[in-house]
Amino acid sequence: MDFLVQGFLRAIELLFAGDAETFSAISATLVVAAYSLAATLAMGLPLGFCLGYFEFRFKKQVRVVVDTALSLPTVFIGLVVYAFFTNRGPLGEWGLLFTLPGIAVGLTILALPIVVALSATAVESMDRLLRVALISLGANRRQVFLSTLWEARLSILAAALTAFGRVMTEVGIAMMVGGNIKWQTRTITTAIALETNKGEFAMGIALGLVLLLIAFTVNVSVSTLRKRY
Amino acid sequence: MGVPLYSIRDLVHVYRGQPVLRFDRIEIPTGSIVGVIGPNGSGKSTFLKLAGFVEKPTAGEIVYNGRPAAPFAPEVRHKVSLMPQEPFLMKRTVLNNVAYGLKIRKDLDRLETRIQTALSWVGLDAKEFVKRPSYALSGGEAQRVALAARLILKPEVLLLDEPTASIDALSAQLIKDAALKARSEWGTTLIIASHDWQWLYGVCDRVVHLVRGRLMGTGRENIIFGPWEPGANGLWGKVLSDGQRILVQKPPEVLSAAVIDHAAIVPAERPLPKANNHVSLTGLITRLALEKASGDIIGSVLVANLPFTATLTESEVHEHGLYPGRRVHLLYDITSVRWF
Numbered sequence: 001m002d003f004l005v006q007g008f009l010r011a012i013e014l015l016f017a018g019d020a021e022t023f024s025a026i027s028a029t030l031v032v033a034a035y036s037l038a039a040t041l042a043m044g045l046p047l048g049f050c051l052g053y054f055e056f057r058f059k060k061q062v063r064v065v066v067d068t069a070l071s072l073p074t075v076f077i078g079l080v081v082y083a084f085f086t087n088r089g090p091l092g093e094w095g096l097l098f099t100l101p102g103i104a105v106g107l108t109i110l111a112l113p114i115v116v117a118l119s120a121t122a123v124e125s126m127d128r129l130l131r132v133a134l135i136s137l138g139a140n141r142r143q144v145f146l147s148t149l150w151e152a153r154l155s156i157l158a159a160a161l162t163a164f165g166r167v168m169t170e171v172g173i174a175m176m177v178g179g180n181i182k183w184q185t186r187t188i189t190t191a192i193a194l195e196t197n198k199g200e201f202a203m204g205i206a207l208g209l210v211l212l213l214i215a216f217t218v219n220v221s222v223s224t225l226r227k228r229y
Numbered sequence: 230m231g232v233p234l235y236s237i238r239d240l241v242h243v244y245r246g247q248p249v250l251r252f253d254r255i256e257i258p259t260g261s262i263v264g265v266i267g268p269n270g271s272g273k274s275t276f277l278k279l280a281g282f283v284e285k286p287t288a289g290e291i292v293y294n295g296r297p298a299a300p301f302a303p304e305v306r307h308k309v310s311l312m313p314q315e316p317f318l319m320k321r322t323v324l325n326n327v328a329y330g331l332k333i334r335k336d337l338d339r340l341e342t343r344i345q346t347a348l349s350w351v352g353l354d355a356k357e358f359v360k361r362p363s364y365a366l367s368g369g370e371a372q373r374v375a376l377a378a379r380l381i382l383k384p385e386v387l388l389l390d391e392p393t394a395s396i397d398a399l400s401a402q403l404i405k406d407a408a409l410k411a412r413s414e415w416g417t418t419l420i421i422a423s424h425d426w427q428w429l430y431g432v433c434d435r436v437v438h439l440v441r442g443r444l445m446g447t448g449r450e451n452i453i454f455g456p457w458e459p460g461a462n463g464l465w466g467k468v469l470s471d472g473q474r475i476l477v478q479k480p481p482e483v484l485s486a487a488v489i490d491h492a493a494i495v496p497a498e499r500p501l502p503k504a505n506n507h508v509s510l511t512g513l514i515t516r517l518a519l520e521k522a523s524g525d526i527i528g529s530v531l532v533a534n535l536p537f538t539a540t541l542t543e544s545e546v547h548e549h550g551l552y553p554g555r556r557v558h559l560l561y562d563i564t565s566v567r568w569f
Contacts, residue, residue: 129317135283136311137330137378140301147329151319 003201010202011209022203024183025191026210028100032174032187033167035104040111040163045156047112048119049145053131066120069113078176081106085177098179103187106173111163118162122155123148154226161222168211232295234259234386234418235280240289242275242442250275250442252289257420262412264429265422267439268452273422274314274390276439280420281311281388307334310384314391316375318363323348323374326363330382347381348374350410352403369400376404380411387411388420393428405432427518430527436520440486440569449491449527449538452569455484464563469533476508477566486569493565494539496528497558498549506563512537514553517546530557 014022051062083089085097085105096102130151134144149156171189178185180194188207195204235257242250250272257263265273278284279291282298282305290297298305310330318326327344331337345355351373358366358374366374372392379387389408393401409432411417423429429436438445440452457465457480466474477487500509512532520527526541528551537559541551551557 127317129313129315130319132278132283132311132313133317133319133375135300136281136313137333138307138310138382139333140306143333147319 004205007201007205011206014203014206015209019203019206021182022191022206022210025186025188025207028185029168029187029189031100032103032107032178033164035101036107036111036167037160037164039104039108040115040167041160043108044112044115044159044163045119045149046145048116048159049123049149051116052120052123052126053148063117063120066113066117070117072110072113074110074170074172075176077106077109078173081109081173081177097177098181098185100178100185103174103178103185106177107167107170110170110173111167114163114166115159118159119149119152119156122152122159125155126152157222157225161218164218165215168214233257234261234294236292236295237280238290238292240279240286240291242272242279242284243287244275248442250279250286252276252444255437255444257418258434260412260416260418261434262409262419262421262432264426264433264436265420265439266424266426266429266436267422267445271439272442273439275442277311277388277390277420277422280309281386282306282309283311307382308385309388310379310382310386311388312375312379312390312392314394316368316372318366318371318374321363322359323353323361323363323366324359326374327359327378327381330378334382343381344377347377350380350407351377352399353377367397369396372396373400373403373407376407380407383411383415384417386418386420388422390422391424392421393423393425426527427516430518430520432521434522443569445488445569446490449540451489451491451494451537453487453489453535455480455482455486457483457485457487469535471533473510473533475510475535476563478563481568488567488569489537489561490565490567491527491538491540493561494537495560496530496539496541496545496549496551497560498551498555500558507560508563510537510559510561512557512559514551514555514557516553517541517551528557530559532559 051059051066081102082097084091085094085102086092096105126148130148131144134147139147169189171193174187174190175193178187178190180186180190188211192204192207195201233256237252237255240250240252241248265276267273279286282300282302285299292298293305296304319329324344327347328340331340331343344359348355348358353370353373363371376392387408392404392408405428408419408421412419421429421433438450445452453467453475455467457467457477460466460476463479464476465479466476468474480487510532512530514528515531516529518527526543526546528539528541530537530539539559545551
């Protein structure tokens with residue numbers, strides 16, 4: 001157990017001393033999380049709204065595809081994204097392999113089904129009378145969309161939070177697409193995996209603590225928002 | 230006569246493959262009060278949703294103010310407002326619910342005063358209610374807030390779907406008063422679906438009766454649903470819970486609905502002598518209502534568990550003492566029965 005205690009104490013030291021390598025991984029993680037969440041919410045919320053709100057042919061089948069995508073293995077996503085972004089791949093000329101935006105693309109593919117499925121469920125579970133009420137009060141289509149999302153805000157917030165958690169803790173895509181390049185594409189999770197393999201528990205624990213701290217902060221913020229609205 | 234506010238032609242609405250509404254033609258003049266009555270599932274709410282431009286009919290045309298209109302059309306979006314049977318309020322404060330329609334119109338002039346006025350119309354004190362979240366309202370209060378959210382918009386047409394069902398008597402009266410005030414102050418056309426036919430006959434310029442999605446005249450028709458059983462002398466019948474028998478000629482189908490016009494029913498204080506083709510039923514007068522448009526007295530008579538409607542004259546009521554609580558005998562001619 002001593003090595004764990006030692007690792008923990010060293011982790012605190014690294015964090016408070018502002019260790020550059022540690023903070024480089026934290027920064028890379030926050031950047032890819034921000035990119036991928038922004039893209040996921042921008043695409044996922046309208047898609048989820050449409051899937052939950054409208055009745056259309058093959059809706060059930062689309063729903064099955066989205067639900068299946070919820071359990072896509074991250075290494076498979078990493079493999080596909082790698083294949084597209086590699087020099088020989090169809091999008092090789094974009095130069096996204098081993099870059100933070102490249103990782104963000106993979107993470108967006110991972111998180112998109114989560115936001116689509118959960119926001120569709122949130123919209124579906126809204127009272128059907130909401131639409132009647134909004135149209136009766138003079139809302140146009142855009143206002144119906146925005147007001148419905150606002151009414152489902154707590155469930156949608158939960159969807160975003162789930163996606164955030166998935167993105168922050170992902171390791172397979174970050175490793176395969178990012179390449180775990182020190183100072184460049186090394187994220188918290190890939191750094192933890194690497195340092196643990198090297199027997200360097202201190203940095204791994206330090207980064208693990210940061211992950212926990214971020215998760216705690218986000219959850220407290222969301223909880224406060226829920227109480228407020 | 231000017232252009233009617235609504236002109237509805239060849240309207241058909243289908244829900245999950247089943248036709249739920251079928252109108253040949255109906256016109257509603259500007260500023261009128263139209264009542265819609267009918268049993269549950271007769272299509273009242275569907276009609277109000279279509280006339281409120283919340284849903285689009287499967288076929289047919291709804292012409293509003295001389296122009297065909299559809300949901301979200303600019304010529305109706307800010308003019309027609311429907312209040313559904315269940316008062317849906319958004320997860321916001323009363324203030325934000327009432328102000329919603331004005332905010333999306335970006336019409337924020339004197340917002341606070343207008344909210345206070347709208348709430349006062351439905352008997353709610355703005356100071357007490359504006360900051361209250363919607364989940365903290367009683368059923369009657371929620372219904373009144375929902376109406377205030379529509380009244381603040383001063384709509385040209387206000388459609389009310391069972392506005393007084395399942396709420397307390399005070400809230401019901403306040404809602405009725407507020408709706409009529411909108412009509413008298415702004416000339417708002419009111420279309421009201423309700424089981425409270427006594428109120429509808431009292432305030433409406435016209436009452437329409439919906440049965441199985443079709444218009445059935447004035448609402449004073451007596452509709453008796455099958456199944457019918459064959460009986461003696463080639464007549465068919467339906468036995469009521471107290472053993473009385475409604476007799477009719479052979480129906481087109483066992484489940485057809487028989488329609489006996491109110492004018493074909495003759496009330497009497499004493500049992501009526503049997504006559505050819507005439508059937509006598511005995512029931513209890515439960516309600517009398519004065520029809521605003523015609524001045525007729527509409528009597529509701531409960532025969533076993535079946536409500537009948539008969540039109541009475543003032544002299545009949547007085548001479549025979551036909552008041553609620555009295556037993557009365559009703560005579561109808563079998564040949565006057567129509568089928569639906």
